[in-house]
Amino acid sequence: AQSVTQLGSHVSVSEGALVLLRCNYSSSVPPYLFWYVQYPNQGLQLLLKYTSAATLVKGINGFEAEFKKSETSFHLTKPSAHMSDAAEYFCAVRKGSGNTGKLIFGQGTTLQVKP
Amino acid sequence: DTAVSQTPKYLVTQMGNDKSIKCEQNLGHDTMYWYKQDSKKFLKIMFSYNNKELIINETVPNRFSPKSPDKAHLNLHINSLELGDSAVYFCASSPRSGRGSTDTQYFGPGTRLTVL
Numbered sequence: 001a002q003s004v005t006q007l008g009s010h011v012s013v014s015e016g017a018l019v020l021l022r023c024n025y026s027s028s029v030p031p032y033l034f035w036y037v038q039y040p041n042q043g044l045q046l047l048l049k050y051t052s053a054a055t056l057v058k059g060i061n062g063f064e065a066e067f068k069k070s071e072t073s074f075h076l077t078k079p080s081a082h083m084s085d086a087a088e089y090f091c092a093v094r095k096g097s098g099n100t101g102k103l104i105f106g107q108g109t110t111l112q113v114k115p
Numbered sequence: 116d117t118a119v120s121q122t123p124k125y126l127v128t129q130m131g132n133d134k135s136i137k138c139e140q141n142l143g144h145d146t147m148y149w150y151k152q153d154s155k156k157f158l159k160i161m162f163s164y165n166n167k168e169l170i171i172n173e174t175v176p177n178r179f180s181p182k183s184p185d186k187a188h189l190n191l192h193i194n195s196l197e198l199g200d201s202a203v204y205f206c207a208s209s210p211r212s213g214r215g216s217t218d219t220q221y222f223g224p225g226t227r228l229t230v231l
Binding site: 034036038041042043044045046049088090100102103104105107108 | 119148155156157158159160163170171173205207219220221222223224225
Protein backbone atom coordinates (compact mmCIF):
# COMPACT_ATOMS: atom_id res chain seq x y z
CA ALA A 1 0.00 0.00 0.00
CA GLN A 2 1.20 3.46 -0.81
CA SER A 3 2.04 5.84 2.01
CA VAL A 4 4.40 8.68 2.85
CA THR A 5 6.17 9.64 6.05
CA GLN A 6 7.50 13.12 6.68
CA LEU A 7 10.33 13.17 9.15
CA GLY A 8 10.12 16.15 11.44
CA SER A 9 6.84 17.90 12.08
CA HIS A 10 8.64 21.18 12.61
CA VAL A 11 11.76 22.52 10.89
CA SER A 12 13.35 25.85 11.73
CA VAL A 13 16.00 27.51 9.57
CA SER A 14 17.57 30.94 9.36
CA GLU A 15 16.88 33.17 6.40
CA GLY A 16 19.38 32.34 3.68
CA ALA A 17 20.06 28.84 5.00
CA LEU A 18 19.43 25.57 3.22
CA VAL A 19 15.94 24.14 3.52
CA LEU A 20 15.64 20.35 3.71
CA LEU A 21 12.26 18.74 4.29
CA ARG A 22 12.27 14.96 4.40
CA CYS A 23 9.78 12.58 2.86
CA ASN A 24 10.01 8.81 2.57
CA TYR A 25 7.50 6.81 0.63
CA SER A 26 6.25 3.27 0.57
CA SER A 27 4.89 1.97 -2.68
CA SER A 28 4.60 -1.38 -4.39
CA VAL A 29 4.50 0.27 -7.79
CA PRO A 30 6.49 3.15 -9.31
CA PRO A 31 5.09 6.08 -7.40
CA TYR A 32 3.76 9.44 -8.41
CA LEU A 33 4.97 11.84 -5.70
CA PHE A 34 4.02 15.41 -4.95
CA TRP A 35 4.98 18.27 -2.68
CA TYR A 36 2.33 20.80 -1.76
CA VAL A 37 2.66 24.00 0.26
CA GLN A 38 -0.04 25.52 2.44
CA TYR A 39 0.39 29.13 3.47
CA PRO A 40 -1.51 30.26 6.57
CA ASN A 41 -5.26 30.21 6.08
CA GLN A 42 -4.96 29.21 2.45
CA GLY A 43 -5.46 26.12 0.34
CA LEU A 44 -2.76 23.81 -0.94
CA GLN A 45 -0.57 24.82 -3.84
CA LEU A 46 1.45 22.37 -5.89
CA LEU A 47 5.20 22.91 -5.56
CA LEU A 48 6.39 20.05 -7.74
CA LYS A 49 5.69 16.48 -8.76
CA TYR A 50 7.58 13.36 -9.75
CA THR A 51 6.05 11.25 -12.48
CA SER A 52 8.89 8.85 -13.36
CA ALA A 53 10.61 11.18 -15.79
CA ALA A 54 13.66 13.03 -14.42
CA THR A 55 14.66 12.06 -10.89
CA LEU A 56 15.54 15.67 -10.02
CA VAL A 57 12.39 17.70 -10.17
CA LYS A 58 12.37 21.47 -10.13
CA GLY A 59 9.36 23.29 -8.81
CA ILE A 60 8.16 26.78 -8.14
CA ASN A 61 9.76 29.32 -5.80
CA GLY A 62 13.22 27.77 -6.13
CA PHE A 63 12.30 24.40 -4.61
CA GLU A 64 13.43 21.09 -5.97
CA ALA A 65 13.20 17.46 -4.95
CA GLU A 66 15.15 14.37 -5.84
CA PHE A 67 13.58 10.96 -6.24
CA LYS A 68 15.88 8.27 -4.84
CA LYS A 69 14.50 4.82 -5.34
CA SER A 70 17.28 3.14 -3.35
CA GLU A 71 16.40 5.25 -0.32
CA THR A 72 12.64 5.44 -1.05
CA SER A 73 12.96 9.16 -0.50
CA PHE A 74 11.69 12.33 -2.12
CA HIS A 75 13.19 15.11 -0.01
CA LEU A 76 12.40 18.74 -0.74
CA THR A 77 15.21 21.29 -0.79
CA LYS A 78 15.81 24.96 -1.40
CA PRO A 79 19.33 26.43 -1.33
CA SER A 80 18.41 29.65 0.45
CA ALA A 81 15.36 30.14 2.63
CA HIS A 82 13.29 33.26 2.40
CA MET A 83 10.94 34.58 5.04
CA SER A 84 8.03 34.02 2.64
CA ASP A 85 8.77 30.27 2.62
CA ALA A 86 7.33 29.91 6.12
CA ALA A 87 4.39 27.57 5.65
CA GLU A 88 3.16 24.00 6.02
CA TYR A 89 4.59 21.51 3.53
CA PHE A 90 2.94 18.25 2.58
CA CYS A 91 4.40 15.30 0.75
CA ALA A 92 1.88 13.07 -1.02
CA VAL A 93 1.81 9.88 -3.03
CA ARG A 94 -0.82 8.89 -5.51
CA LYS A 95 -2.61 5.68 -4.66
CA GLY A 96 -4.60 3.81 -7.23
CA SER A 97 -4.85 4.43 -10.94
CA GLY A 98 -7.22 5.97 -13.40
CA ASN A 99 -10.35 7.47 -11.95
CA THR A 100 -9.82 5.77 -8.59
CA GLY A 101 -6.51 7.53 -8.00
CA LYS A 102 -6.27 9.59 -4.83
CA LEU A 103 -3.59 11.42 -2.89
CA ILE A 104 -2.28 10.04 0.37
CA PHE A 105 -0.69 12.86 2.36
CA GLY A 106 2.06 12.84 4.93
CA GLN A 107 1.59 14.45 8.30
CA GLY A 108 2.98 17.77 7.15
CA THR A 109 6.07 19.73 8.15
CA THR A 110 5.88 23.27 9.46
CA LEU A 111 8.76 25.35 8.14
CA GLN A 112 9.75 28.30 10.29
CA VAL A 113 12.18 30.84 8.84
CA LYS A 114 14.01 33.03 11.34
CA PRO A 115 15.42 36.44 10.38
CA ASP B 116 -10.49 33.95 -12.64
CA THR B 117 -10.52 31.76 -9.53
CA ALA B 118 -9.75 28.16 -10.42
CA VAL B 119 -11.35 26.27 -7.52
CA SER B 120 -13.65 28.24 -5.27
CA GLN B 121 -15.52 27.29 -2.12
CA THR B 122 -18.29 28.93 -0.17
CA PRO B 123 -18.50 29.79 2.59
CA LYS B 124 -14.97 30.37 3.79
CA TYR B 125 -16.02 30.16 7.43
CA LEU B 126 -18.99 28.31 8.87
CA VAL B 127 -19.93 28.35 12.55
CA THR B 128 -22.94 26.32 13.60
CA GLN B 129 -24.52 24.41 16.45
CA MET B 130 -24.45 20.65 16.98
CA GLY B 131 -27.30 18.88 15.29
CA ASN B 132 -27.68 21.38 12.47
CA ASP B 133 -27.47 20.56 8.76
CA LYS B 134 -25.12 22.59 6.59
CA SER B 135 -23.74 22.62 3.05
CA ILE B 136 -20.45 23.68 1.53
CA LYS B 137 -20.28 24.50 -2.14
CA CYS B 138 -17.39 24.01 -4.54
CA GLU B 139 -16.97 25.13 -8.12
CA GLN B 140 -14.10 24.77 -10.55
CA ASN B 141 -13.66 26.58 -13.83
CA LEU B 142 -10.72 24.53 -15.05
CA GLY B 143 -12.75 22.15 -17.17
CA HIS B 144 -11.62 19.22 -15.03
CA ASP B 145 -13.55 15.97 -14.90
CA THR B 146 -12.65 14.89 -11.37
CA MET B 147 -13.40 16.63 -8.11
CA TYR B 148 -12.59 15.76 -4.50
CA TRP B 149 -13.39 16.60 -0.92
CA TYR B 150 -10.65 16.44 1.73
CA LYS B 151 -10.86 16.97 5.47
CA GLN B 152 -8.00 18.61 7.37
CA ASP B 153 -8.17 18.07 11.12
CA SER B 154 -6.82 20.22 13.92
CA LYS B 155 -3.41 18.57 13.56
CA LYS B 156 -3.38 19.54 9.88
CA PHE B 157 -3.68 15.93 8.75
CA LEU B 158 -5.32 15.75 5.32
CA LYS B 159 -7.51 12.85 4.34
CA ILE B 160 -9.61 12.28 1.27
CA MET B 161 -13.34 11.90 1.79
CA PHE B 162 -14.87 11.61 -1.67
CA SER B 163 -14.10 11.93 -5.32
CA TYR B 164 -16.41 12.33 -8.29
CA ASN B 165 -15.63 11.87 -11.93
CA ASN B 166 -18.01 13.56 -14.32
CA LYS B 167 -20.80 13.56 -11.71
CA GLU B 168 -20.24 9.92 -10.75
CA LEU B 169 -19.11 8.95 -7.24
CA ILE B 170 -15.76 7.18 -7.49
CA ILE B 171 -14.23 7.24 -4.02
CA ASN B 172 -16.06 7.11 -0.69
CA GLU B 173 -13.57 6.76 2.12
CA THR B 174 -15.50 5.30 5.06
CA VAL B 175 -17.09 8.63 5.75
CA PRO B 176 -20.21 8.65 7.98
CA ASN B 177 -23.36 8.72 5.91
CA ARG B 178 -24.21 12.07 7.51
CA PHE B 179 -21.91 13.40 4.81
CA SER B 180 -23.48 13.41 1.38
CA PRO B 181 -21.70 14.85 -1.63
CA LYS B 182 -23.72 15.98 -4.60
CA SER B 183 -22.46 16.83 -8.06
CA PRO B 184 -25.07 18.60 -10.18
CA ASP B 185 -22.57 18.91 -13.01
CA LYS B 186 -18.91 18.23 -13.46
CA ALA B 187 -17.95 21.78 -12.46
CA HIS B 188 -19.64 21.58 -9.07
CA LEU B 189 -19.27 19.30 -6.07
CA ASN B 190 -21.19 20.23 -2.96
CA LEU B 191 -20.91 18.67 0.47
CA HIS B 192 -23.96 18.40 2.68
CA ILE B 193 -23.56 17.43 6.31
CA ASN B 194 -26.49 16.32 8.45
CA SER B 195 -26.70 16.34 12.23
CA LEU B 196 -23.38 18.06 12.75
CA GLU B 197 -21.17 16.80 15.56
CA LEU B 198 -18.31 18.43 17.44
CA GLY B 199 -15.86 16.12 15.70
CA ASP B 200 -16.86 17.49 12.33
CA SER B 201 -15.01 20.71 13.13
CA ALA B 202 -12.21 20.90 10.58
CA VAL B 203 -11.14 22.61 7.40
CA TYR B 204 -12.72 21.08 4.32
CA PHE B 205 -10.92 21.40 1.02
CA CYS B 206 -12.31 20.87 -2.41
CA ALA B 207 -9.95 19.93 -5.24
CA SER B 208 -10.13 19.08 -8.90
CA SER B 209 -7.92 17.33 -11.42
CA PRO B 210 -7.93 16.66 -15.14
CA ARG B 211 -9.37 13.43 -16.38
CA SER B 212 -7.37 10.58 -14.86
CA GLY B 213 -6.06 8.01 -17.22
CA ARG B 214 -3.09 7.05 -19.32
CA GLY B 215 -0.62 9.91 -19.41
CA SER B 216 -2.35 11.84 -16.68
CA THR B 217 -0.14 13.13 -13.90
CA ASP B 218 -3.10 13.66 -11.60
CA THR B 219 -2.16 17.10 -10.36
CA GLN B 220 -4.90 18.23 -8.01
CA TYR B 221 -5.78 21.87 -7.67
CA PHE B 222 -7.14 22.89 -4.31
CA GLY B 223 -9.68 25.45 -3.23
CA PRO B 224 -9.04 27.87 -0.34
CA GLY B 225 -10.86 25.71 2.20
CA THR B 226 -13.91 26.08 4.41
CA ARG B 227 -13.29 26.26 8.14
CA LEU B 228 -16.22 24.56 9.87
CA THR B 229 -16.65 25.09 13.59
CA VAL B 230 -19.34 23.11 15.40
CA LEU B 231 -20.29 24.46 18.82
